[in-house]
Amino acid sequence: MSKVSMTVNGKAVSGDVKGNTLLVEFLREDLRLTGTHVGCDTSQCGACTIHVNGKSAKACTMFAAEADGADITTVEGMANADGSLSVIQQAFQDHHGLQCGFCTPGMVMTAAALLKENPKPTEAEVRHYLEGNICRCTGYHNIVKAIMAASGQDVSAIAAE
Known part of the structure; x- marks a missing residue:
């Protein structure tokens, strides 16, 4: 297990992950941000697309440890500050x-x-x-x-x- 820390949708988060924990698993299971979907696990479908440091990335093919220190935006972070749709x-x-x-x-x-x-x-x-x-x-x-x-x-x- 290793500790990862990152900013997700503007909030500092951290957690302990195994070396093979995918970023999509960390987001969905540990952080309960279930808007990021798992479709194919092979980077083919795009359902798990998020932004990592301002760039598009597929969270099903990235380890959570690779995102240590990163700024992550998920679909939950796309809404306006008042909660209305972007x-x-x-x-x-x-x-x-x-x-x-x-x-x-x-x-x-x-x-x-x-x-x-x-x-x-x-x-x-x-x-x-x-x-x-x-x-x-x-x-x-x-x-x-x-x-x-x-x-x-x-x-x-x-x-x-």
Whole structure:
């Protein structure tokens, strides 16, 4: 066992972990932040996407010990200070960018990383950026629309596919 300390969603946290404890396990089981989902355990689906020191990372392929000292943001940390939905979360709700919701936390975190890098992405750029995230329910159309709406773009002309 080793002690890890990090900042998660603005709060200092610490805990004892085994060397093989994945970051997603530490977040979900030790910290009870269950918004980060475990889908594939192989970095293929993107459901476990979080931000580590401001960059997107898949928590299912990172050991908790690797995050020692890091600044972590999970989907729970995306809400506004008053608890209301962030612009991205609200856009997902407004534009029906979810169905079962399993992929949604990873999609929201990926969208936030994209919009930080590229505040006004094209539809093609959004689709390319989402390649590491799998949604089994939708055709991605409303997810793309939600991300573009969150960027402040007019999405009224985007038709359903």
